[in-house]
Amino acid sequence: MAEAAILAAALDQLARGTDPMEAPVQILDDKLAEKRAARRGNRGIKLNVIPMIDVTFFLLVFFVCANKTLDREEFLRTDLSQRGGAVVSPNSLALDEPPLRIELLRIGQQTKIKIIAPMAQPDTFEQLTAIFNSKRYSTENPSGLFPADQPIELAPSQDVPWDDAVAAFNGLVRAGYQQIHFAGPQ
Amino acid sequence: MKSMLTRGPVKIEAVITPLIDIAMLLVVFFALVSQIGITDFVKLNLPKPSPTAAVAPHNEPRIVINAIANEQGEVSAWRFLNDDYLADPAGIQSLCNAVTASIRANPAAEVHLRADSNVKYTYISPVLDQVGKAATKAIPGHLVKLRLAVQPEHRGG
Numbered sequence: 001m002a003e004a005a006i007l008a009a010a011l012d013q014l015a016r017g018t019d020p021m022e023a024p025v026q027i028l029d030d031k032l033a034e035k036r037a038a039r040r041g042n043r044g045i046k047l048n049v050i051p052m053i054d055v056t057f058f059l060l061v062f063f064v065c066a067n068k069t070l071d072r073e074e075f076l077r078t079d080l081s082q083r084g085g086a087v088v089s090p091n092s093l094a095l096d097e098p099p100l101r102i103e104l105l106r107i108g109q110q111t112k113i114k115i116i117a118p119m120a121q122p123d124t125f126e127q128l129t130a131i132f133n134s135k136r137y138s139t140e141n142p143s144g145l146f147p148a149d150q151p152i153e154l155a156p157s158q159d160v161p162w163d164d165a166v167a168a169f170n171g172l173v174r175a176g177y178q179q180i181h182f183a184g185p186q
Numbered sequence: 187m188k189s190m191l192t193r194g195p196v197k198i199e200a201v202i203t204p205l206i207d208i209a210m211l212l213v214v215f216f217a218l219v220s221q222i223g224i225t226d227f228v229k230l231n232l233p234k235p236s237p238t239a240a241v242a243p244h245n246e247p248r249i250v251i252n253a254i255a256n257e258q259g260e261v262s263a264w265r266f267l268n269d270d271y272l273a274d275p276a277g278i279q280s281l282c283n284a285v286t287a288s289i290r291a292n293p294a295a296e297v298h299l300r301a302d303s304n305v306k307y308t309y310i311s312p313v314l315d316q317v318g319k320a321a322t323k324a325i326p327g328h329l330v331k332l333r334l335a336v337q338p339e340h341r342g343g
Contacts, residue, residue, distance in 0.1 A: 162304070
């Protein structure tokens with residue numbers, strides 16, 4: 001095939017009146033250069049990305065699992081205001097206002113909520129939230145009794161489960177109060 | 187045929203350097219993650235208030251105190267930084283000293299209290315009291331950023 005091309009080129013050169021021996025050499029050189037380039041192309045650098053993808057997916061799966069395992073809990077803040085700590089001082093005179101006391105009593109397998117104030121007594125933590133929300137003073141509720149920073153002392157009795165103490169605390173936070181403290185050891 | 191002979195035998199080489207790199211990286215990563223898990227997280231059945239007013243954890247430094255309790259809600263010990271402190275007055279005092287040292291070293295740290303939902307309040311109360319005192323003891327006038335760990339119901343578990 002190459003010989004035919006050389007022959008055709010030589011005939012072409014003869015027809016033009018130039019030296020036919022120069023052209024075949026040129027063509028041969030070109031052909032060899034092409035072959036060399038093709039061979040070089042076959043030896044090109046390849047990037048094998050399959051292990052990289054494997055490892056990337058493995059890490060992705062691991063992070064997803066670890067994230068679900070470690071970070072699936074949330075936190076109730078007890079320093080909602082800078083005015084108080086987690087536990088109210090035994091000397092209540094040190095406070096700006098006397099705290100409103102809510103006791104949690106364990107009767108049988110039930111926890112009873114008792115607000116030490118002349119107001120409606122809730123049966124459930126949902127009712128506790130509703131009552132305290134309705135009593136919170138705000139521009140929308142000018143007839144409310146307590147400001148949002150009213151100190152509230154939550155006093156669970158000794159055998160109340162932590163679940164109920166947290167539920168009461170959570171209910172008061174949801175009602176919009178900012179100074180809820182657990183009572184000290186009784 | 188000739189070209190095949192001139193090419194010579196084909197050498198198969200396993201490039202193990204990236205493999206070792208990744209293996210070492212994974213070993214270090216797992217070691218760190220497992221250490222964090224051991225230090226901070228004890229498997230507990232946390233309270234699940236619903237609907238909750240709790241917030242997701244931030245990236246702030248934390249001090250985690252875990253209550254180790256039995257099925258009757260009686261705390262046998264408090265775990266803090268891989269050390270167990272007995273749930274008696276002396277143990278709680280030691281816990282308070284350890285928390286004081288941690289707060290002094292890192293005043294911005296939040297104190298996370300993790301206790302099982304059935305733990306009786308009588309065990310929690312002295313710790314709440316002592317943690318508040320520990321903060322004031324560490325830095326006068328300092329208020330502890332106490333966080334109560336809860337499990338949001340919508341995430342299962």
